[in-house]
Amino acid sequence: MFIDPDDGQPYLPTPAFFLGGVDIYDREETLGEALEKLDPNDPANREEIILKYCLPTRKSYRHKFLIYKSLEKALQDEKYDFQSLLAYDPEAYSSFPCGWDEMENTRVFFEDIFRLATVEWKEDLQKASLEDQATW
Template sequence: MMLRNPFVDKDFEPNLMWFIGVFNVYDREETRGEELEVFDPDNQFDREILIVRYSLKLECLSYRHKFLLFEFLSEKLRDRSCDFQILFNIDDVYDSSWPRAEWYSLKDPRGFFEDVFRLASEEWKDDLHKASLEDQSTW
């Protein structure tokens, strides 16, 4: 048995875009875009608000999904060669856009995900603990 994706009938594959895809404002510039453009992702105070209020509010995901995402993020952070900036590079071919120019070239994209990890360990503490007590091979 494999954990399923909450939106499509496929196996759940952890991906770092789960943490930043919520900031895509394409075709929502007048709503989500205006809501998010007041935050600077390079500003530590703003970044924490963005992460807690948006990145980690993944109601569509179960505690098991969150556990797998958290473990995946941990693995990527341990990989010193992982290029986090590439996640913020949006090609014109895709229907995507960030709310502010700073998103396209963050000063410290790895630091952004380090903050996601730190804050997720606090915000998701109960879910992560619950999942850690289970045998993940049965998911």
């Protein structure tokens, strides 16, 4: 099991990781306004959102590999509820742009994340796949 060097805890990512870059909580006037101009239901806008906000990360190649694999596993589950990841929670310190909780097809959004991560993270994924993950 991979132990996150930042906090010493087991690293168990979920597909929700990819939403961190579009969380506008306390950034409504900056990030929120930028994202309001983009429609996640439009394929071209969706790709821009993913490339600009969902995929950039300072995480290591091992982190990226585990994040990618968590998304791959979720996409293989036909019943995985991607919509729930965008649901408004008044108790949480996070929020998404107006209307995102009503995205037409959240599965397609995450399928596009997976497709683009396969390309954008190719070298990191390759590097991690060549290692024995049991030794992490």
